[in-house]
Amino acid sequence: MGIETLLFAAEEAAAAAGSGSALPLMAAITVFVLAIFVGFEIITKIPPTLHTPLMSGSNAISGITVVGAILAAGAGQGFWAPTLGLLALILATINVVGGFLVTNRMLEMFRKKK
Amino acid sequence: MEKQSLIDLAYLAAAVLFIFGLKGLTHPRSAVRGNLLGALGMLVAVVATLVHQDVVGYGLIIAGAVIGGTIGAVLAVKIEMTAMPQMVALFNGFGGGASVLVAGAELITKDPSERSIAFALTALLAGLIGAVTFWGSLVAFAKLQEYQAFKKPIQYPAQQWINAALGALVLLLLVLGTMYPQYAWIYLPLVLVASVLGFTLVNPIGGADMPVVIALLNSYSGLAACATGFVLENSVLIIAGSLVGASGVILTQIMCKAMNRSLVHVLFGVLAPAEGAPSADEVYGGKIKAATAEEVALLYDGARRAVIVPGYGMAVAQAQHAVRELADLLESRGVEVEYAIHPVAGRMPGHMNVLLAEAEVPYEQLKEPGDVNPQMAQTDVALVIGANDVVNPDARNNPASPIAGMPIIDVDKARTVVVVKRSLSPGFAGIPNPLFAMDNTQMYFADGKKAILDLVAALKDL
Numbered sequence: 001m002g003i004e005t006l007l008f009a010a011e012e013a014a015a016a017a018g019s020g021s022a023l024p025l026m027a028a029i030t031v032f033v034l035a036i037f038v039g040f041e042i043i044t045k046i047p048p049t050l051h052t053p054l055m056s057g058s059n060a061i062s063g064i065t066v067v068g069a070i071l072a073a074g075a076g077q078g079f080w081a082p083t084l085g086l087l088a089l090i091l092a093t094i095n096v097v098g099g100f101l102v103t104n105r106m107l108e109m110f111r112k113k114k
Numbered sequence: 115m116e117k118q119s120l121i122d123l124a125y126l127a128a129a130v131l132f133i134f135g136l137k138g139l140t141h142p143r144s145a146v147r148g149n150l151l152g153a154l155g156m157l158v159a160v161v162a163t164l165v166h167q168d169v170v171g172y173g174l175i176i177a178g179a180v181i182g183g184t185i186g187a188v189l190a191v192k193i194e195m196t197a198m199p200q201m202v203a204l205f206n207g208f209g210g211g212a213s214v215l216v217a218g219a220e221l222i223t224k225d226p227s228e229r230s231i232a233f234a235l236t237a238l239l240a241g242l243i244g245a246v247t248f249w250g251s252l253v254a255f256a257k258l259q260e261y262q263a264f265k266k267p268i269q270y271p272a273q274q275w276i277n278a279a280l281g282a283l284v285l286l287l288l289v290l291g292t293m294y295p296q297y298a299w300i301y302l303p304l305v306l307v308a309s310v311l312g313f314t315l316v317n318p319i320g321g322a323d324m325p326v327v328i329a330l331l332n333s334y335s336g337l338a339a340c341a342t343g344f345v346l347e348n349s350v351l352i353i354a355g356s357l358v359g360a361s362g363v364i365l366t367q368i369m370c371k372a373m374n375r376s377l378v379h380v381l382f383g384v385l386a387p388a389e390g391a392p393s394a395d396e397v398y399g400g401k402i403k404a405a406t407a408e409e410v411a412l413l414y415d416g417a418r419r420a421v422i423v424p425g426y427g428m429a430v431a432q433a434q435h436a437v438r439e440l441a442d443l444l445e446s447r448g449v450e451v452e453y454a455i456h457p458v459a460g461r462m463p464g465h466m467n468v469l470l471a472e473a474e475v476p477y478e479q480l481k482e483p484g485d486v487n488p489q490m491a492q493t494d495v496a497l498v499i500g501a502n503d504v505v506n507p508d509a510r511n512n513p514a515s516p517i518a519g520m521p522i523i524d525v526d527k528a529r530t531v532v533v534v535k536r537s538l539s540p541g542f543a544g545i546p547n548p549l550f551a552m553d554n555t556q557m558y559f560a561d562g563k564k565a566i567l568d569l570v571a572a573l574k575d576l
Binding site: 023024025028031032035036038039040042043044045046047048049050051052053054055056057058059060061062063064065066067068069070071072073074075076078080081082084085086087088089090091092093094095096097098099100101102103104105106107108109110111 | 140142170174181195205213215218219336349350356365455
């Protein structure tokens, strides 16, 4: 185990990922690191007064898992993928729809002025 | 290939929309638009996925979307603002649960020969983090909802040992599953142990520490989505998950700094009064002055500057509208009114702000301790409603206190302090508050909402 295994894994993944949208491991890690930096830059500028909508809004965004759920539920074959996918889709959709709506409700309150 | 490129471009557009959406939250003016951009980003990502070549079973998708969408919409529209923290916790948990299921589905369907070490690792991580998030969030929901069984941490022997054992076990399974990707079934016991861990980690956390835990769980759900993104080799999941993960971590840090306790201490420590600490009787004995609504109203007569410090008690008493009425009345009499919001007041970051916004308090009046403290000496009346530990001078003056070092709102430096409370019961830290016994403090013993409404009536009579 060690760095060689990781590099080998990266090569494996890159090879297996030859078709279509698959993101090679190193590119994925790069995206991950950059996204973390972007996240820190943006979030640290959000004032405490908006922290609750931030939690609610970022929580809604974390429902992006719905994309994975659609891929699984829509596989059209096998038993487990569609079943687990359907369950995941229900949960993720509640997360997304509920999350954005609740955040909107909260933010509307901040809009009204005396 | 062309269609796939279009899909990838759409994913990128979605990620950009998420980023701009979060940017919108940097100011109340742009916040609503920001949220809409985020929702648009989600829509783009979903539509792009629907046209993916691997997606054929549209019937199931429509069913799942309709069921989930309806439940989510109904919950979001019907809940009261005061139930906001638990709603966010619940939705958060569902997201974590979805990650577990999606990673699991991918594990099952992926050709065993294509299971690389990286694939196994990220799938196991998605399952681990997602399970902890799901069950932890459910426990948080139950605590915030104040279900009978969860009002106090459920006690069982050797709690810390069990936590340590579970943690070690989950790590072991993670390592084993990564080293031997051919044994995909390891995912099952991993998720099981992680689920129990989710429960045992959140169970001991008490009321006022909930803001930290909720922020942490929020970040976990993002990390779980991120890990799922690695599993599916999907960039928009990775990006969105990282944004949310970062957001949660920052909020957690802010909460911990605001309480002057480390995260480890919050999760695993127990708050206990120091040995030989003065008892409530010693602190309060004979020094408590109780005032009536009329007496408090007189305090405001001729006042130029007033500060209101809300706490969780205000949420419980649903007094935010009454408080706003009081503030309006004071302003009409020429008093400058500001609200001092402590970062950990309430059960969620920004909890007090949301409640006061619901009561239509202009957001310019909501101030942080750093803004209000320097002018406390020129403040005529500081009204504390439902807050306790965040205005306890022991945090500043007494190094032996369990809350020593925690930044507080220095109401004790105001000319007069009025504390609205139902009784002398301690706050979350379980310690007496010398503020109540100070010379310039009046206790106003009543239910929060009634107290403020009576005060408003008395002020009108002046």
